[in-house]
Amino acid sequence: MSKEAELEGVKQSVVSGAYKAFVGVWMTGVILAAFLYSPEIANLKGTQIVYFHVPCAWLASLAFLGSGIYAVLYLRRQNLELDVKSASAAELGLLFCVLATVTGAVFSKANWGMAWNWDPRQTTIAALLLMYLAYFALRSALVGAEKRAAISGVYAVAACVVMPFLVFVLPRAFESLHPTVVRRGGMDPEIAVVLAASTLGFTAFGVWIFRLRVALGSIALSRMEEPL
Amino acid sequence: MSDRYAVMAVTLIVWIGVFLYLLRLDAMVRELRNKK
Amino acid sequence: MANSSSTWADGCWAVLRKDIQSEFRTRYAFNAVVVFAITTLAVVSYSAQVVGAGSRLLSPLLWIIILFSAMSGLSRTFVREEDAGTANTLRLVAEPTAVYVGKLLFNTALLAVLDVLIVPLFLVLMDVSVGNLFLFVVILITGSVSIAATATFVAAIVSKASVRSALFAVLSFPLLVPVLVAAVQGTEASLRGASIPEGMPFVRILTAFAGAMVAVGLLLFEHVWNEA
Numbered sequence: 001m002s003k004e005a006e007l008e009g010v011k012q013s014v015v016s017g018a019y020k021a022f023v024g025v026w027m028t029g030v031i032l033a034a035f036l037y038s039p040e041i042a043n044l045k046g047t048q049i050v051y052f053h054v055p056c057a058w059l060a061s062l063a064f065l066g067s068g069i070y071a072v073l074y075l076r077r078q079n080l081e082l083d084v085k086s087a088s089a090a091e092l093g094l095l096f097c098v099l100a101t102v103t104g105a106v107f108s109k110a111n112w113g114m115a116w117n118w119d120p121r122q123t124t125i126a127a128l129l130l131m132y133l134a135y136f137a138l139r140s141a142l143v144g145a146e147k148r149a150a151i152s153g154v155y156a157v158a159a160c161v162v163m164p165f166l167v168f169v170l171p172r173a174f175e176s177l178h179p180t181v182v183r184r185g186g187m188d189p190e191i192a193v194v195l196a197a198s199t200l201g202f203t204a205f206g207v208w209i210f211r212l213r214v215a216l217g218s219i220a221l222s223r224m225e226e227p228l
Numbered sequence: 229m230s231d232r233y234a235v236m237a238v239t240l241i242v243w244i245g246v247f248l249y250l251l252r253l254d255a256m257v258r259e260l261r262n263k264k
Numbered sequence: 265m266a267n268s269s270s271t272w273a274d275g276c277w278a279v280l281r282k283d284i285q286s287e288f289r290t291r292y293a294f295n296a297v298v299v300f301a302i303t304t305l306a307v308v309s310y311s312a313q314v315v316g317a318g319s320r321l322l323s324p325l326l327w328i329i330i331l332f333s334a335m336s337g338l339s340r341t342f343v344r345e346e347d348a349g350t351a352n353t354l355r356l357v358a359e360p361t362a363v364y365v366g367k368l369l370f371n372t373a374l375l376a377v378l379d380v381l382i383v384p385l386f387l388v389l390m391d392v393s394v395g396n397l398f399l400f401v402v403i404l405i406t407g408s409v410s411i412a413a414t415a416t417f418v419a420a421i422v423s424k425a426s427v428r429s430a431l432f433a434v435l436s437f438p439l440l441v442p443v444l445v446a447a448v449q450g451t452e453a454s455l456r457g458a459s460i461p462e463g464m465p466f467v468r469i470l471t472a473f474a475g476a477m478v479a480v481g482l483l484l485f486e487h488v489w490n491e492a
Contacts, residue, residue, distance in 0.1 A: 020251065020254070023247075024247050027243060027247075028240065028243065028244075031236065031239050031240055031243060032236070032240075034236075035232055035233070035235070035236035035239075036236075048232075048235070048236075048239075075484075075487050120445075123441065123445065127438050127441040127442075128438075130437065130438035130441075131438040131439070133434075134434050134435045134437075134438055137431060137434055137435075138421070138425060138431065138435060141425040141426045141427050141431055142424065142425050142426075143426070146491070147424065147491050150487050150488070150491050151421055151424050151425070151487075151488055151491060153487070154421060154484045154487055154488050155421055155435065157480065157484060158417060158439060158477075158480050158484070159438070159439065161476050161477075161480050162438075162439050162441075162442065162473075162476075165442035165469070165472075165473060165476075166441065166442055169442065169469055170442060170445060208250070208254075209250065212250070212253055212254060212257055215257045215261065216257060216260075219257075219260055219261065
């Protein structure tokens, strides 16, 4: 390797190493802050889980959006790498969606006695979960890389279009058990800070996992194996 | 009260575990990519 | 030489007419849809506890019948083309969007016929009095159009995959969650006699959804249609 390329390689390792170290330290700090610094929220029990639950839901929606965007890009450019990104984003989104649903149910059980009550927000996350699962069911039923990419991409875009209805319209139209603190913006600064920090950390963490997954998918693709 | 600390400890351990695992995956991917 | 807009409309009309004629001869989709609806209605009304029950129970029941009837019949319009081998000819003869709109109109008509047959029967058998008839009808129309639009879109996707009928429901249902929630709530409101302004949020949601689904279908159909 040439001197410049070697230097470039070292620089990249340093940057990516710093990024991961940052994520590690940051999230550790968030966990400590959640338990030691933040006050309880509005007489609810086990509110530390909120600092995990909210970022998961956020990441699930973001991943969905990402999947849809990469799908559109694929449909325009017909580059299978973009399909790898779309599917990887969906995979991550599914993971975070499951986490969000489960933590939400646990919180609901602890505070209101019922794990599931079809409250609008729970309905939303359940529908998102079903959409993700449907996407992967569709992928597994399609044969041929380009066909799978195109058709599942189309579904991903449709799901993205429906998402605003689920996330924004439904909860506003109906009564919800979901804490309305966020809606009215009347949050204690300590809570808001830790929540924002957690969301930021989670996003950085999510991006890291995403890139790892895409790298794996690309390698599989280049070896003509079925990546996803 | 000590409940809170116990949960915190568990959370920290889980997080560190996940983090280290991802570092491992990262290294493995790097290796695969360099082999190519 | 005919200009492109008249050719498009002609193509659309031709597809619709062909589907209707074919349906008249075989009654393939119509049978599936109507038989399902009538059977379900009969089975449900047979139970004395359901008849005369409040709008809170009967409203979801009505939409379950409509939804599942749609699921059992609305995929045929595309699946039939693929199975009969006529799809390729259709691809040559008409523009993609013309095909899509033609099929969409067909499915909407099919669902409209179902509604006209089943809803009065439902109202009579269940001994329901409709508080606000105008609202009831509007919700019915917007809800049905939303279902038809989504079903047509998903039918196109599914016709390219292997495990058709199961996949059709799996893919459609998550997308239809907003429609179901709004339609059920809206119908319930109309049954108990809510005023039109009270019911407007639901009408708006359904109309917006139907519009979005049709738009998404028009934009993306080509990518599905042209995948071999």
